[in-house]
Amino acid sequence: xxxxxxxxxxxxxxxxxxxxxxxxxxxxxxxxxxxxxxxxxxxxxxxxxxxxxxxxxxxxxxxxxxxxxxxxxxxxxxxxxxxxxxxxxxxxxxxxxxxxxxxxxxxxxxxxxxxxxxxxxxxxxxxxxxxxxxxxxxxxxxxxxxxxxxxxxxxxxxxxxxxxxxxxxxxxxxxxxxxxxxxxxxxxxxxxxxxxxxxxxxxxxxxxxxxxxxxxxxxxxxxxxxxxxxxxxxxxxxxxxxxxxxxxxxxxxxxxxxxxxxxxxxxxxxxxxxxxxxxxxxxxxxxxxxxxxxxxxxxxxxxxxxxxxxxxxxxxxxxxxxxxxxxxxxxxxxxxxxxxxxxxxxxxxxxxxxxxxxxxxxxxxxxxxxxxxxxxxxxxxx
Ligand code: 8OZ
Numbered sequence: 285x286x287x288x289x290x291x292x293x294x295x296x297x298x299x300x301x302x303x304x305x306x307x308x309x310x311x312x313x314x315x316x317x318x319x320x321x322x323x324x325x326x327x328x329x330x331x332x333x334x335x336x337x338x339x340x341x342x343x344x345x346x347x348x349x350x351x352x353x354x355x356x357x358x359x360x361x362x363x364x365x366x367x368x369x370x371x372x373x374x375x376x377x378x379x380x381x382x383x384x385x386x387x388x389x390x391x392x393x394x395x396x397x398x399x400x401x402x403x404x405x406x407x408x409x410x411x412x413x414x415x416x417x418x419x420x421x422x423x424x425x426x427x428x429x430x431x432x433x434x435x436x437x438x439x440x441x442x443x444x445x446x447x448x449x450x451x452x453x454x455x456x457x458x459x460x461x462x463x464x465x466x467x468x469x470x471x472x473x474x475x476x477x478x479x480x481x482x483x484x485x486x487x488x489x490x491x492x493x494x495x496x497x498x499x500x501x502x503x504x505x506x507x508x509x510x511x512x513x514x515x516x517x518x519x520x521x522x523x524x525x526x527x528x529x530x531x532x533x534x535x536x537x538x539x540x541x542x543x544x545x546x547x548x549x550x551x552x553x554x555x556x557x558x559x560x561x562x563x564x565x566x567x568x569x570x571x572x573x574x575x576x577x578x579x580x581x582x583x584x585x586x587x588x589x590x591x592x593x594x595x596x597x598x599x600x601x602x603x604x605x606x607x608x609x610x611x612x613x614x615x616x617x618x619x620x621x622x623x624x625x626x627x628x629x630x631x632x633x634x635x636x637x638x639x640x641x642x643x644x645x646x647x648x649x650x651x652x653x654x655x656x657x658x659x660x661x662x663x664x665x666x
Contacts (some may be wrong), residue, residue, distance in 0.1 A: 285606065290317045290592040290622060291334075295384060295581040298381055300604065301336025303597060304618045307585050307606035308459065308513070310386040312637040314357035314367075319345070321357045321367030327644045329371045331615035333380035338605065340459050340548070341371070341389030343466075347439075349404055349559075350467070351397050352389030353416040359384060359446045361603045366454045372454035382449040383457040383511060386443055390467030391428035392521045394418070403428045406471045407478040411522035422635060425522075433481045437552055438492060439467075443497045447504035453556035455510030460497055463550050465521025468494050469514075472535065473525045491535045496598075497520045498542050511583070516570050517552030518527025521663065529573070537579045540617070546591035548606065551586030571601045590621040618647040624650055 293300045297308045316323040332339060345351040351358065353574040366382065375382040391405035394415035405428035413423040431439065443460070450458050462468040470476040471493045477484045478547070483492050494512075502510050516532040525531055536547060549570040570585040584593075584602035593605035611617050613630035620627060634642020 285598070286590055286594050286624070288597040289590060289605075289618075292351060293581065294611065295338065295604070296366050296457065296510075297506065298338070298545075299336070300333070300381070302618050303604035304337065304590070304621060305583055305585075305595070306332050306339040306537040306539070306611045306617075307603050307607040307608035308342055308461070309612060310353065310356060310636065311643065312343050312353055312355040313639065313643060314355050316355065318361060319351070319356060319358045319411035320361070323370070324644065325357070325367070326370040326374050328380065329382070331644060331648065332611055332617075333375040333378040333382070334616070335379035335617055336620050337380050338604070339375060339380060339382045340374050340513075341382065341384050343385045343461050344368075344446070344450075346386050346388050347442040349398060350388035350442070352393035352403070352466070353636075354397065354418050354420055356387075358665045359386070359449045359453070360509070365449050366437065368450070368453035368455070372456075376454070377542060381456045382451070383459045383509075384455045385459045385461050385513070386446050386450070386468040387461045388442070390441065390470045391425065391583055392466055393428075393607055394423055395426055396423075401429075404431050404462070405467070406430065406476060406484065409476055409478065411465065411476070413473060415604050430479070433483070436483055436518070437587055440496045440643055441491065441533075444500040444504055446526075447501040457505055457511065457545065459503055459513055459548060460494075460501060461513055461515045462494055464518055465514035467524035468497065469518075469523055472531060475524065487534050491538060494535065495538055495542070498544060500538060502542060502544065508545050510544050511546040511548055511549065512539060512544060513548040513585075515550035517567065518550060526627060532574065533577055536574050540578055540580070542578065546572070546581040546583055546603075548583040549574060551584060551588075568598075573598065575601060577580075612642075613646050615646055620649055621636050623649070658660055 287312035290302045343660050344357050391411050394417045396418040410427045410429045411425040516528040552567040581603045583604045585606035588605045596602040608628045613628040
């Protein structure tokens with residue numbers, strides 16, 4: 285029953301009034317120069333805030349070298365902190381909660397974003413596929429520079445500083461982006477990590493940086509205000525661990541010892557993250573496989589509809605479900621769902637980059653004339 289989405293839920297330090305979380309969504313619309321959140325972004329998040337509802341922001345690079353795409357917002361400069369303050373204020377004014385997603389892309393980047401310097405990664409292995417250049421063009425991924433052992437501590441320190449900045453900007457907490465082929469997942473997975481120091485080789489070593497980041501960020505915010513997103517079965521950006529179960533079981537158990545507020549799992553059914561409307565059937569639910577290893581709140585994400593989400597919550601597989609595409613197209617997604625109203629279709633063409641179109645012009649219920657955009661890729665009714 286859809287009502288399962290509307291029962292309260294404790295997540296770490298917070299009590300949510302419903303379980304429809306807004307997923308982290310890269311939209312590439314920060315103001316330039318400086319990748320600063322601005323009025324357009326404030327309006328976007330304001331529209332999607334709801335009383336007692338949780339928003340996880342788009343990934344925000346923790347440092348200049350953490351950036352992988354043009355116009356993604358950062359959380360490392362004073363101007364960015366000020367910009368985000370407008371966002372958190374708007375969400376809090378509507379009674380909502382908002383966590384900032386802390387992001388370092390590692391090798392999923394391009395030298396044009398780094399003054400000609402190569403992106404950094406655990407090992408000098410290029411990701412397959414194409415990067416977004418600083419000018420929104422596509423270019424093959426370059427071979428990254430492997431981080432020196434001594435540099436890893438400064439990357440962890442950048443996460444801690446980004447968490448302090450997020451606190452200053454008024455965020456309720458932070459989510460560590462450990463999914464979808466970015467830096468932390470590059471360390472976790474043996475395809476992208478060939479290191480021979482304490483950060484490569486065994487599962488324990490490959491997990492080390494993730495556990496260090498979780499501890500450092502928890503020192504800033506308190507573990508009850510920190511979540512982490514993982515995609516054990518993902519194939520985005522050249523990821524894909526041959527045997528994900530031992531790695532992720534162990535990692536999740538270690539993270540549980542740190543008592544983080546929540547674990548956010550991307551389901552394998554949506555493993556192409558952002559690239560297409562992939563929908564792999566006949567694969568296990570990540571949430572089902574890892575639930576026994578995680579005592580705190582579990583958020584599942586990936587191709588859920590309100591009714592499949594409600595079913596996941598009813599069976600106990602997940603405590604909450606994050607929605608991406610549906611939240612892009614439906615600023616008032618929880619209220620629409622509660623009322624059983626039809627959902628707006630989303631327009632993939634305006635997901636990344638651009639301005640107000642496809643960003644703040646999707647109508648809320650009761651809004652007047654709406655020019656239907658795009659074609660729904662799948663049924664969008666509740
Ligand atoms: C799609 C396009 C750009 C970025 C992720 C941050 O996969 C992303 C992303 C997705 O986590």
